[in-house]
Amino acid sequence: MNDGWMIEVAHLTKRFAGRTAVEDVSFQVGRGEIVGLLGPNGAGKSTTMRILSGFLPATSGSARVAGLDVFRDSREVRRRIGYMPENNPLHPEMRVREYLKFRARLKGLSRRRSRERVDAVLEQFGLTDVSRRIIGQLSRGYRQRVGLADALVHEPELIILDEPTQGLDPHQIRSARETIKSLAGAHTLLISTHNLHEAELMCHRILIMLDGRVLAADTPENLQKLMAGGGQVVAEIAAPAAALRECFAAMPEVETFDLSACEGDYYRCALTARAGVDLRPQLFALARDRGWTLRELTRNRHSLEDIYVRVTRPEEEEE
């Protein structure tokens, strides 16, 4: 009934006074997928999540969850979302069970159902032993689990976690990742992180965000291939278009190519190589053999590469 998409975001833009946080972002997330929003701080990940969870309205564009508009059917959407904001805010003065019970009731569960669900999530996240402890006295790892338990207590279809492993020690991070991965299938997950490694470990698909835009969206494997490969090579060659097409089609290393006419006899050829191949020497050889004039030959360092560097750098400094 809704094409199977759990999240459909189209041309989403969010402007704050004097600042654009999210600009013309479009993406889809299928049911049961784990999708990671990867990007440095300030890339617009949190804002996107806040819009999806119904906390903030978009300036323009549309966002739908399970086929429902997040702003118009806000309450119905909120019923279907389990959202854990950045830094996992909790009420520190409450006890674990009491807090989860409160949250379950707030999310509209009946008294009996909320008791069942609270017991279930306490069990699921290994919180049964601390259920009577005061949240403020728990370790960060436990508090993280309380936040996750809260996000899941009303059995939402979609779970949105903003930086779920932030501030945890390596051991806690590993266990949090395992927990998150175990949720796949039954739930759809949207997770934000600024850690490339983490996104690769947990997510089926990664959206890379920078300065409010989505720059790439693909599986971790494909993104890696994109990185490892020679990327795109641009050559300007003076030759008949048909001959160029024929040659490129015959080259096994060329995955896709695109020709556009320039001034004079020149054609601007944009070629994408298969993974790991640098096409430049071959193109030079081709031009030399055929006697064509080659006036430009450049390899586009894929912009993703720069982003990866930017995304991963803060993490390296931390370690």
Added chain:
Amino acid sequence: MQGYWTLTRRELAAYFYSFTGWVVIAVATFLVGLSFVVLLDRLGNAPSPAPVTELFYQTYYFWLIVLLATPVITMRLFALERFSGTFETLMTTPVSDLTVVLAKFSAALVFYLVMWLPMLGCLLVVQRFVHQPGALDAGTLAGMYLGVALVGALFLAAGCFASSLTRSQTAAAMIGALLGVSLFSLGFLAQRVPTSASVFRQALAQLNVFEQMQDFARGVLDTRAVVFHLSGTAFLLYLTLRAVESRRWR
């Protein structure tokens, strides 16, 4: 409705979990006790025909408690949630903004009424020792408690609004106190307005919460005063709602 009760219960419980809640109750109890000592001392020197409840409001202790306690009671309601980030988890549950505002206000009002319970004890003590049935009858007492609740509702609504404006509890308390004191002084302004502007003067006189409270304490239920307090409360809560919603249009 379920959201409303759940949230009201939690907000109310939060007062008793926190040190602040107990301090507010302790200070109010202390001031009530002090005012009664002063009152009884005065009565011992010069017996008065007026009901004890009315005399109490002439001591100014009542207003000291209201002006001091209401901003402290309301300061954490929205400011703390904004500060700690729980505002986001709260507003992403399927509970409407209006429910949130009403639940928080209700919890504050209930706590405020609980805070006044020691006064009831003091009044009973007075009644026991003055041996005068006229000193304190049920009607006067009911009128007084209604007055306490109405005045409280108005000042708490002002505090709610103050709290919804900021992330800082201190700022919320200061703004709340400023609004409260302004409201309180509004009626006294009437005496300062020249008689030539008589309409304005009359309008201001209607806003005199001090005199209205004296009526309530006498057991007089003036509809105008009730309407003024209720509409003032509703207006301030509406402003609070707009401030809570402001993330949607700002």
